[in-house]
Amino acid sequence: MSASKPGSDHPFNPERDELLIESYFTKPSPDGKLPEHGTAPRAAYGAVANEMMLDGDPDKNLATFVTTWMEPEARMVIAENLHRNYIDHAEYPRTAEISKRCVRMIHNLFNGPEGQETPGTACAGSSEAVMLGALSMKWNWKKRRKDAGKSDATPNLVYGADVHVVWDKFCRYFDVEPREVPVPKGKTVMSAEDFRDHIDENTIGVVGVVGTTFTGQCDDVVGIDAMLTELKGKGLEVPMHVDAASGGFVFPFSHPEFKWDFRLDSVVSINTSGHKFGLVYPGIGWLVTRTDDQVPEDLIFYEDYLGEKDATFTLNFSGSASFVLAQYYQFIRYGHSGYSSAVRAMTTNRESLADLLRAEDALEVFDDDRPTLPLLILKTHDAEPFDSNDLVGELARRRGWLIPAYQMPPNNENDRIIRMLIKINQTRELADALAEDFSASIKYLRKRGATKDAGPPAHTGHGY
Numbered sequence: 313m314s315a316s317k318p319g320s321d322h323p324f325n326p327e328r329d330e331l332l333i334e335s336y337f338t339k340p341s342p343d344g345k346l347p348e349h350g351t352a353p354r355a356a357y358g359a360v361a362n363e364m365m366l367d368g369d370p371d372k373n374l375a376t377f378v379t380t381w382m383e384p385e386a387r388m389v390i391a392e393n394l395h396r397n398y399i400d401h402a403e404y405p406r407t408a409e410i411s412k413r414c415v416r417m418i419h420n421l422f423n424g425p426e427g428q429e430t431p432g433t434a435c436a437g438s439s440e441a442v443m444l445g446a447l448s449m450k451w452n453w454k455k456r457r458k459d460a461g462k463s464d465a466t467p468n469l470v471y472g473a474d475v476h477v478v479w480d481k482f483c484r485y486f487d488v489e490p491r492e493v494p495v496p497k498g499k500t501v502m503s504a505e506d507f508r509d510h511i512d513e514n515t516i517g518v519v520g521v522v523g524t525t526f527t528g529q530c531d532d533v534v535g536i537d538a539m540l541t542e543l544k545g546k547g548l549e550v551p552m553h554v555d556a557a558s559g560g561f562v563f564p565f566s567h568p569e570f571k572w573d574f575r576l577d578s579v580v581s582i583n584t585s586g587h588k589f590g591l592v593y594p595g596i597g598w599l600v601t602r603t604d605d606q607v608p609e610d611l612i613f614y615e616d617y618l619g620e621k622d623a624t625f626t627l628n629f630s631g632s633a634s635f636v637l638a639q640y641y642q643f644i645r646y647g648h649s650g651y652s653s654a655v656r657a658m659t660t661n662r663e664s665l666a667d668l669l670r671a672e673d674a675l676e677v678f679d680d681d682r683p684t685l686p687l688l689i690l691k692t693h694d695a696e697p698f699d700s701n702d703l704v705g706e707l708a709r710r711r712g713w714l715i716p717a718y719q720m721p722p723n724n725e726n727d728r729i730i731r732m733l734i735k736i737n738q739t740r741e742l743a744d745a746l747a748e749d750f751s752a753s754i755k756y757l758r759k760r761g762a763t764k765d766a767g768p769p770a771h772t773g774h775g776y
C-alpha cells in the first residue's frame with residue numbers, strides 16, 4: 313500500500329501518524345467542510361493552540377472589562393464542572409440551589425428588600441440579563457395599560473446614547489421604540505433633565521447606566537430616580553432598570569454610600585456581569601429584581617422535564633454549570649472584604665499609572681471625583697505630531713498591549729480617547745512597564761513625526 317502523505321485527508325493511523333513530524337501543521341486548518349477523517353489528538357490540539365497565538369494576549373488586553381485571571385482552584389471548579397448542564401435542575405439540584413444563593417447574595421449586596429425567595433436569575437452575561445429585565449418591564453407596562461383600558465401598541469424605552477449596544481438590540485428584537493437620547497455636547501453621561509421630555513405614558517422604563525462602556529462614569533441615577541418619583545406623584549408610573557454590567561461589583565465596595573441600586577425607589581431591576589468585576593471568566597451574568605414578583609408569570613415557563621416540574625426564565629436553555637459554580641466559589645473565597653480589597657488594588661494601580669502618565673506633557677489624563685470604574689481615560693494633545701491611534705499602535709508594537717482608541721458617541725465624536733481597564737491582573741509591575749512604554753512611544757513618535765493619517769488604528773472598537 314502506498315503511504316498517503318501525512319497531513320492529507322486519510323484515515324488516522326496512530327502508529328504511523330503520531331511519529332511523523334509532518335503530520336503536524338503542514339496543511340491549512342480544515343475550513344468549510346468537516347474533515348473526512350480524524351487527526352491525532354496532539355496535532356488537533358496544536359492546530360487550535362497555534363491559531364490562538366494569532367489572537368491578542370488576554371493578559372495584555374486592557375480593552376476588555378471581562379475577567380482574564382482566576383486562581384488555580386477557581387479554574388479547577390470550572391474544569392471539573394464543564395460537563396454539568398446548568399439547566400438540568402432535576403439531575404443537578406445543588407447547582408440550581410447554588411445559583412439561587414448567588415442571586416440572593418447579589419440582591420442583598422444591591423440592598424434589595426428582605427423576604428424575597430429568588431429575586432433574579434443566572435444568565436449567559438449582562439446582555440441576556442438586560443433582555444429579561446427589559447422584557448419584564450414591557451410585560452408589566454402592558455398589564456398596566458390593559459388594566460387602565462388603554463392601548464399597548466406603541467411601547468418605548470428611554471435611554472442615553474452612552475448605553476451599550478445591547479439596549480438597541482433589545483428594542484429591535486422585541487419591538488420597542490428606542491428613544492435614544494444623545495449625550496449633550498460636552499457631557500459624557502446622562503441626567504434627569506436630558507430624559508424628562510422623552511418620557512410619556514408609553515414608556516416601559518428608563519435605563520440608567522452605572523459604569524458606562526465609554527468612560528466608566530455613571531448616569532445621574534439619583535437625579536433620574538427623583539424625577540421618576542415626581543412623575544409617579546403626578547400619576548405617571550415609569551420604572552428604572554439599572555445597567556450595572558460593570559459597576560455592580562465595583563461601587564458596592566468602592567463607594568458603599570453611593571445610592572445607585574434598590575435604595576432608589578424607582579429601580580425595579582439590575583443586571584450585572586459576573587464575568588466582569590464579579591471576577592469570573594466569561595459566561596456568567598445576573599438579573600436581579602427588587603421583588604420576586606417583578607417577573608410576570610406570563611414570562612415564566614413551567615415544564616415537566618426529566619420527571620421534575622421546573623420553572624425557567626431564560627432566553628437560552630443548555631449551558632455549562634461551571635460559571636455559576638465559579639461565581640459561588642469567588643463569593644465564598646473573597647467575601648465582602650476580598651472584593652473590597654480587589655477593587656482597592658485596581659484603584660491603587662490605576663492611580664499610580666495615572667500619576668506616571670500625568671507627567672507626560674503629550675497626554676491629557678481625565679480625572680473625575682465622582683464614582684468611576686477602575687479605568688483610565690486619556691487623550692493626546694492636538695499639538696503633538698501624532699494622535700491616539702498612532703500611540704496605541706506603537707504600544708501594541710512594543711510589548712503587545714491591546715488598548716483601544718475610539719470616538720465618543722454623536723455630539724462628542726471629535727473626542728477620540730484612549731481607555732485602559734486596570735483589572736486585578738494589571739499589577740504594579742505591569743502598570744509601571746506600561747508607563748515606560750508610553751514614555752518611549754511618545755519619544756519615538758515625536759522623533760518620527762507621525763502623520764496622524766498613517767492608516768487605521770490597531771483597535772477601533774472600545775472593547776467589552
Ligand SMILES: Cc1ncc(COP(=O)(O)O)c(C=O)c1O
Binds near residue numbers: 436437476597
Ligand atoms: C454597560 C454595559 N452593559 C451591557 C454590557 C453587555 O454585557 P455582557 O458582555 O456581559 O453581555 C456591557 C459590556 O461591556 C456593558 O459595558
